[in-house]
Amino acid sequence: MSDPPNPDPAAHVVILGAGHAGGTASALLRQYGHPGPITLIGEEPIPPYQRPPLSKAWLKGEADADSLALKPLEFYAEHDIDFRPLMKALSINRGEKTVTLSDGSSLAYDALILATGARAIALPIPGADLAGVMFLRTAADAERLKATVGPGKTLAVVGGGYIGLEVAASGRALGAEVVVLERESRLLARVACTVLSDFFKAYHQQHGVTFELGALVTGFEGEGGQVRGVRLADGRLIACDAVVVGVGAAPNDELARDCGLETARGVTVDLEARTSDPAIFAIGDVAHRPMPIYGRMFRMESVPNALEGAKQAASAIAGRPPPPGETPWQWSDQYDLKLQIAGYAFDVDEILVRGDPASGKFAVFHLKGDQVQSVEAINSPPEFMMGKQLILNRRAVDKGRLANLAVSMKEVAV
Numbered sequence: 001m002s003d004p005p006n007p008d009p010a011a012h013v014v015i016l017g018a019g020h021a022g023g024t025a026s027a028l029l030r031q032y033g034h035p036g037p038i039t040l041i042g043e044e045p046i047p048p049y050q051r052p053p054l055s056k057a058w059l060k061g062e063a064d065a066d067s068l069a070l071k072p073l074e075f076y077a078e079h080d081i082d083f084r085p086l087m088k089a090l091s092i093n094r095g096e097k098t099v100t101l102s103d104g105s106s107l108a109y110d111a112l113i114l115a116t117g118a119r120a121i122a123l124p125i126p127g128a129d130l131a132g133v134m135f136l137r138t139a140a141d142a143e144r145l146k147a148t149v150g151p152g153k154t155l156a157v158v159g160g161g162y163i164g165l166e167v168a169a170s171g172r173a174l175g176a177e178v179v180v181l182e183r184e185s186r187l188l189a190r191v192a193c194t195v196l197s198d199f200f201k202a203y204h205q206q207h208g209v210t211f212e213l214g215a216l217v218t219g220f221e222g223e224g225g226q227v228r229g230v231r232l233a234d235g236r237l238i239a240c241d242a243v244v245v246g247v248g249a250a251p252n253d254e255l256a257r258d259c260g261l262e263t264a265r266g267v268t269v270d271l272e273a274r275t276s277d278p279a280i281f282a283i284g285d286v287a288h289r290p291m292p293i294y295g296r297m298f299r300m301e302s303v304p305n306a307l308e309g310a311k312q313a314a315s316a317i318a319g320r321p322p323p324p325g326e327t328p329w330q331w332s333d334q335y336d337l338k339l340q341i342a343g344y345a346f347d348v349d350e351i352l353v354r355g356d357p358a359s360g361k362f363a364v365f366h367l368k369g370d371q372v373q374s375v376e377a378i379n380s381p382p383e384f385m386m387g388k389q390l391i392l393n394r395r396a397v398d399k400g401r402l403a404n405l406a407v408s409m410k411e412v413a414v
Contacts, residue, residue, distance in 0.1 A: 011110035012037045013317060014099060016089045016255065021284030021306035022115030023048025023070045028314035030079045039082040039107060041089055041099075044138060047073050052303060054142040055163055056333050059170040061146070065139055089116075092259040094277055111279055111317050114256060114267055115310075118249035118285040118301060123158070127220030132227035132242045136167060137249075148242045151175035156230050156238055158217050159246035160187035162332045162339075165200060167244050168209050169334040178208070179238055181215045181230060193345070195364050196376055199357045200334070207335060212238070249301060251286045264288050266299040272322055273312040281316070283309030292325055293391060294346050294373075302330035327388040340384040343374035343391040352403055354383060363387070370396040382409040389413055 013029060015022045018040050026040045042048070049068040057063035066072075076083040088102040092112070099107045120135035122128055134145055145167075149155050155171040157164045160182030171178040182189075186197040201211060216233035220243060230238040251266040262268040262276040266288035273281045273289070284306040288299045304326070311323040332339045337360070345366040355362030363383035366374040371394055375387030386409035390397055401407045 008036070008110055009034075010036045011317070012039070012108065013111045013113065014038075014107055014109035015040045015113040015115055016099065017113075017115030017117055017252075017284070017286075018042025018044065018048045018083065018085070019115060019117050019284060019306070020048060020051060020070065020303055021117070021310050022113065024307055024310035025113055025115060025283060025314050026076070026081050026083075027071060027079070028310055029318060030081070032314050032318035032320055034314070034318045036110070037082065038080070039084065039109075040076065041087050041101065041107075042083065042085050043088050044140070045085050046139065047071065047076065047083060047085070049139065050303070051137075052331075054139060055136055055166040056170055058139065058142040059146050059149075059167070060173050068139075089255060092255055092280075094259050094280070097279065109279070111281070113273075113313050114275075114280065114282040114286055115284050115306075116252040116255065116286045118251045120245065121248045121250055123217065123245055123247065125217065125219045127222060127227065127231075130220050130222040130227040131225050132222070133220055134242065134244050136163060136244055136246065145242065145244065146174070149174050149176045153177070153241040154179065154239060156181060156240035156243045157246060158230065158243060159248075160184070160189075160211070160213070161191060161246060161248070162188070164244070164246040165204065165334055166332060167246065168204060169207070172207050172209060177210075179210045179212065179240070180204070181212045181217055181232070181238065183214065183216050185214050187211070187213070192376060193351055193364055193366070195351070195353055195357060196339075196378075199378070203335065203337065203360075249285065251288075251299060253286055256280075256282065256286075264297065268297070269309075271312065271325075272316040273309050274316060281313040283313050291328070291344075293327065293394070294344065296346070298344070300328055302328065304329050325392070327392040329384075329388060338379055340377045340381070341374065342377075342384055342388040343372070345374040348373050350399075352399060354403055355380065355405060365402060367397075367399070370399065372397055386410060386413040 046065050048070045053063050089099050091100045154177040157180045168178045188197045218233050219231040221229045253267050256267040267282035268288050269282050273283050285301045291298050329342045348366040350367040352365045361379040363377040363380045372390040377384035
């Protein structure tokens with residue numbers, strides 16, 4: 001990475017992407033005292049909003065665009081932030097420091113923040129373009145799904161990851177029959193241990209969700225342009241009224257690649273969220289960022305990651321000291337369960353379960369030697385909070401005390 005330039009109080013900051021990361025960065029720049037112009041470019045018609053509730057509260061009718069907005073629409077005008085909805089960046093000219101927009105105009109920048117997020121991965125199979133084959137990345141997606149799913153309907157969810165399971169739980173809450181189709185032999189195969197996979201499978205089954213594991217989807221079939229079933233590799237047809245595909249996401253890093261920025265499974269950045277061009281930053285789902293705790297680079301998809309990247313970029317642009325490092329974390333709400341995850345299970349050689357999964361309140365600690373790499377806590381806030389500290393501080397832990405519920409997590413952390 002190049003040496004950063006001195007902050008310019010009159011610098012025009014352009015933010016491409018009005019999601020959680022971009023919206024937060026615009027607000028933080030003002031909070032941190034940046035006086036220059038800020039332009040926030042967003043593809044959706046509404047201001048930045050919280051996305052995790054889309055698969056939960058929005059589907060169940062407990063939230064809408066106003067309640068999920070990061071800031072009310074008036075905030076942007078009141079703080080002299082030029083918010084431009086329904087707009088997309090088409091290209092970046094780094095030499096001239098301009099961005100070409102979808103309305104044909106060109107926008108000059110002094111500092112540019114890429115907050116372009118990630119997109120749902122589509123399955124390249126027959127019938128993928130049928131009506132009723134949906135993803136869940138935006139408020140519009142959630143609204144379409146909510147209008148489709150209900151009593152007497154069957155929802156097929158392709159993908160047994162966290163998004164798929166959250167959608168399944170919300171589908172059941174709406175009164176629909178739900179079947180989850182997962183190509184691996186267990187749920188959450190890429191992101192969680194077998195203890196958690198088995199727990200969530202049993203819990204969802206208790207709530208009426210059915211599962212097809214080891215199920216390879218080869219096509220969608222329909223009538224009159226509307227999906228009516230999912231075809232599996234073994235020849236079976238799973239009848240349904242709607243499908244949600246949740247098999248992962250790919251970073252929207254085309255703008256960065258096309259203008260010659262360094263990329264690697266996302267836009268490569270340093271601890272200030274700065275790219276290989278010192279005038280350009282990347283934050284949120286699109287950023288491939290350092291993880292000092294683990295001594296590696298990684299691309300993360302979570303709200304805390306979006307917030308941390310926004311703090312880093314806004315601090316650098318405003319000339320403030322960088323924010324302190326954080327333990328990466330995320331969460332998933334399903335039924336009455338709150339799963340809180342701290343860290344990542346890199347280079348793990350032992351798994352320790354604290355508590356009894358049958359009680360619905362337990363935590364799984366992933367260890368490398370006597371250090372905690374990650375913790376997955378179900379309805380167990382102390383284990384999550386103290387686990388975050390242990391991960392960040394790289395403090396050795398006594399495994400016997402960690403497994404003993406009679407020893408509090410505060411005592412374990414000490």
